[in-house]
Amino acid sequence: MQLNLEQFALRAKNKEPENKKFLSNLKKKDPRKVDDVFHATHEEVFEELDCLTCANCCKTTSPIFYQNDIERVAKALRMKPGDFIEKYLRIDEDKDYVLKSSPCPFLDADNYCSVYEDRPKACREYPHTDRKKMVQITDLTFKNTMVGPAVFEMVERLKKMAKF
Template sequence: MDLKKFEQLAEEYRPELETFLDKLDEIVPRGFPRIIAEEDAKVWQEVDCKQCANCCKTMTPIFTKADIKRIATHLRMTPKAFFDKWLMVEDDTGSVVNVQQPCQFLVDNMCSIYEVRPRDCAEFPHHNKKPFDLYNDTFKQNLHRCPATFNLIYRLKNRIETEYEW
């Protein structure tokens, strides 16, 4: 995957896709869950996260206490040792996040702790959250970071504007 090309494309389309997401805050087309499922299935035929890993390169998950305990146990560390080695608390949000980017567990575009990865990672890119339109701000934040999110929102915009009058 050519991430530079993706970033340029995402930057070019970002304003119109954000406007579309803003409109979804006000109007949700009838049958939207079905449309999302159909378009999301198409996206995953085109996007391979193992060829990208941009989320791991440019973002950090939020670690829950359960995540820290599970991962620390997997790595044969205490939760405190795990936290001290790799995590910090964000001043502005109080969220527990990685100290560094890219993620310390990213090895050759693969997660070295995939089986026990943080819940935030396992749920990313959050396309299955319900109701979908309540996560528009999350999708806006991820448009330029996740090709799957970009492709899904682009596809939804085109389909909704073609099939619906709104």
């Protein structure tokens, strides 16, 4: 799958109302069926798409850093947690630690993560489309259709399925 982030952003914006409505309506479906179809589509899309060709999530958004994440990444960087917080993090409007800037300071020019083995839990789980109880995170999934071409593609495929 070839990626053009500018075209993706335009397509995502154009499909925004339709995708919001579609994902909102999934809350009315059988949660197990939604999980099964989402997970199968997740596998399909990631067989075709390499995150290293995109890294838009790392370029445009910040994960939440929990205390365990802070300690793990700080240790990997041979820093004290307090120094790591001071250098890289801020507290957002939800009172969560997030990166001060984007793109992520740990993303290199080839879209590799310099702290990949020690990355935050939110990065490990992104884009969250293989989680159980997908009907509970449709709002997050909708937001991620605007960030991740893979999530956008999954939703486009799900909309075409007869079951939905």
